[in-house]
């Protein structure tokens with residue numbers, strides 16, 4: 001598996017750049033992964049999305065469907081794309097350290 | 106290519122070049138002459154044929170900034186042996202309505218893909234899109250940029266509105282009962298957000314056919330099928346009918362006996378059609394195109410819910426609106442309103458990977474119609490004339 005390096009961070013990722021070992025996730029890792037998805041800074045709005053995804057994932061073991069993500073965070077889909085330009089599945093889930101979503105978000 | 110390309114032996118694939126028909130193997134070989142991706146594809150494919158195992162991994166997530174759809178990620182599970190297809194992503198590009206191109210546009214597209222991908226294309230995929238086969242992740246943004254500069258855009262993929270598609274309609278076909286290309290263009294423009302940013306339980310396909318011949322197979326392959334039809338009488342030119350008879354068409358055998366509505370009579374001189382029993386199947390018109398034509402009061406029927414067998418079995422679309430006129434922007438907006446009304450309960454209540462047809466089956470057509478604000482009509486019943494179990498609620502109320 002490829003190794004992704006960013007400043008002091010060094011993690012294993014799959015070919016799409018998702019974490020191979022999601023348990024290694026922390027806030028620095030999130031920032032590192034964000035840099036690959038066109039996000040330079042993680043604002044409170046970003047964290048709201050990330051935290052929601054992580055909580056949901058912890059509880060159910062999968063990523064939520066998009067309408068649920070929008071409803072629960074109060075963001076429109078457009079706003080989510082403004083925060084994560086590569087979209088909720090590729091962008092937000094990757095930064096949140098979720099395993100690669102299969103067909104959900 | 107500066108590096109020496111590996112030469113693959115392909116005895117199994119060579120078999121597919123035999124015969125008189127076009128061969129995708131021939132095309133891949135032609136591209137493999139100069140393109141290392143196409144070359145490794147050839148080697149990988151031969152390997153798959155030999156081992157009877159597909160060597161593509163399932164489900165990559167790649168894309169371009171701002172869009173959630175349009176690119177389908179592919180990787181081989183043998184990247185060391187076939188390094189040039191370690192990434193082999195597919196790009197879907199929104200086709201022009203009716204698939205009309207200038208030669209220059211085609212050259213532009215081919216050149217872009219020669220620069221950034223395998224050079225291999227598929228005109229067109231079953232969604233209707235132009236398919237660019239095989240490129241690397243880092244080539245996606247540059248390809249997208251060149252495409253948009255040339256006036257093209259990505260199509261849909263994943264759980265979104267897929268690129269709407271249509272038959273050539275009025276551009277070439279006298280049977281078109283409405284302007285399929287215009288409506289398709291209108292819907293494509295209107296649903297840009299929904300096409301590019303997946304937000305649904307699953308995919309939603311819109312296809313427009315100009316008449317019941319349904320050349321884009323919308324009745325089998327679209328969640329929302331708009332099929333041209335007429336509500337007055339089939340136009341008959343008796344003189345021409347007699348002409349066909351004179352030239353050897355056995356009208357009783359080839360037309361009368363095969364009419365599913367059993368509504369045609371031919372006495373050797375005059376053709377009579379009982380239009381109230383006509384099922385608008387197009388058979389008689391197809392056999393005698395110079396003598397018969399769809400009526401003059403033309404529009405479309407709207408059908409809902411077909412799908413290929415993926416998660417569940419195949420379903421054909423069934424009628425939800427028996428007839429609409431489609432001749433101005435207002436009528437187009439009515440279609441948009443209907444689509445939005447249909448999407449709403451499905452987006453709210455649909456399960457993950459549940460198509461609209463399956464959703465309607467699960468909640469029941471009656472409940473669904475109520476949710477979208479349509480009244481039930483006899484045309485919505487499957488086989489209305491042969492089904493003895495038709496229940497009307499006012500019967501129940503009277504009792």
Ligand code: SF4
Pocket residue numbers: 272273274278279280281282314315316317318319320321
């Ligand atoms: S569907 Fe009908 S109108 Fe469209 S191309 Fe086919 S025959 Fe012509």
Ligand code: SF4
Pocket residue numbers: 363364365366367368369378382383384385386387388389390
């Ligand atoms: S269109 Fe079909 S059903 Fe109608 S009259 Fe012709 S053959 Fe019969």
